[in-house]
Amino acid sequence: MAKKTKYAVGIDLGGDTIKVGATAKDGRLLFKGVVETRAEEGPSRVVKQIRKGVAAAVEACGAKPIGVGVGSPGVVNAEEGIVENPPNLPGWGRIRLASKIAKKFDLPVFVENDANAAAVGEMTFGAGKELDSFIMITLGTGVGGGVIMNRRLLRGEHGGAGEIGHMSVDYDGEPCKCGSRGCVEAYVGREYLTKRAATRLADAPDSTINRLIDGDLEALTPKVICEAAKTGDPLAKELIEETGRFLGYALASAANLLDIPAFVVGGGVAGFGKPLFDAAKAAAKERALIPMKPRLRVRAAKLKNDAGVKGAAALVFFRGA
Numbered sequence: 551m552a553k554k555t556k557y558a559v560g561i562d563l564g565g566d567t568i569k570v571g572a573t574a575k576d577g578r579l580l581f582k583g584v585v586e587t588r589a590e591e592g593p594s595r596v597v598k599q600i601r602k603g604v605a606a607a608v609e610a611c612g613a614k615p616i617g618v619g620v621g622s623p624g625v626v627n628a629e630e631g632i633v634e635n636p637p638n639l640p641g642w643g644r645i646r647l648a649s650k651i652a653k654k655f656d657l658p659v660f661v662e663n664d665a666n667a668a669a670v671g672e673m674t675f676g677a678g679k680e681l682d683s684f685i686m687i688t689l690g691t692g693v694g695g696g697v698i699m700n701r702r703l704l705r706g707e708h709g710g711a712g713e714i715g716h717m718s719v720d721y722d723g724e725p726c727k728c729g730s731r732g733c734v735e736a737y738v739g740r741e742y743l744t745k746r747a748a749t750r751l752a753d754a755p756d757s758t759i760n761r762l763i764d765g766d767l768e769a770l771t772p773k774v775i776c777e778a779a780k781t782g783d784p785l786a787k788e789l790i791e792e793t794g795r796f797l798g799y800a801l802a803s804a805a806n807l808l809d810i811p812a813f814v815v816g817g818g819v820a821g822f823g824k825p826l827f828d829a830a831k832a833a834a835k836e837r838a839l840i841p842m843k844p845r846l847r848v849r850a851a852k853l854k855n856d857a858g859v860k861g862a863a864a865l866v867f868f869r870g871a
């Protein structure tokens with residue numbers, strides 16, 4: 551299929567599944583597959599599963615890739631390709647993931663934290679293509695961040711930079727899974743958001759949300775809130791605007807700190823779309839320093855469902871061959 555096309559294999563390592571993609575230099579996806587992570591069987595098994603995924607991509611493309619990129623949860627030492635204690639992958643400790651994959655395939659392997667990989671993906675193929683510097687935010691179960699400064703990834707001293715989800719927007723606010731309080735993740739992360747929606751719903755029995763979920767709170771998802779907002783439901787609209795506002799306050803702090811006024815927002819919760827982005831931008835403008843205000847830009851990520859595998863592949867084009 552892609553005999554002469556240069557491509558990279560991207561691995562999106564998750565707790566349940568490992569997504570695999572083969573991406574050409576222009577961003578075209580040549581192959582897409584999924585293997586089970588089998589995390590409960592320990593790191594050796596997971597490494598075997600990753601190799602299985604790489605082999606499937608190579609076979610489907612009928613040619614050797616220029617390299618393999620891996621987006622992994624947890625703190626990653628990108629220089630040495632080491633993954634440390636990723637959440638959702640029990641018993642890992644410190645694993646030399648890059649060398650374990652490289653040994654098998656004789657290919658350059660690049661490992662990066664998944665939020666950083668998403669940022670590199672948007673820079674290479676997506677909404678950050680024309681931006682010198684931007685901050686990528688992934689709104690999902692957690693709130694991930696990656697900082698691109700002057701077309702370079704800002705990793706920090708130990709590879710842990712860009713944790714925008716744990717910037718506090720209220721010193722006495724909601725408790726966050728990280729142990730702190732008032733983190734922006736504790737307002738805009740998927741679980742927290744749906745929990746807040748459920749609480750509010752008790753006081754708004756006439757909300758369209760109630761009709762859509764038929765009284766089943768388990769069915770309350772960001773997608774449902776989005777649908778309700780489209781019908782003009784006041785509670786849904788309020789929840790989306792509020793989410794945008796919390797996000798915007800964190801964006802203002804990040805912009806002030808780094809002198810980066812451009813933000814690319816992806817992940818499931820970003821599906822709220824324009825009302826979310828408008829509210830985030832307005833709140834950021836309200837709180838940012840005066841010179842920063844007119845420069846603020848909040849745009850939607852472009853890679854959507856393939857962000858994980860394309861971002862991982864982009865690591866190869868970014869740093870490798």
Ligand SMILES: [Zn+2]
Nearest residue numbers: 716726728733
């Ligand atoms: Zn936190």
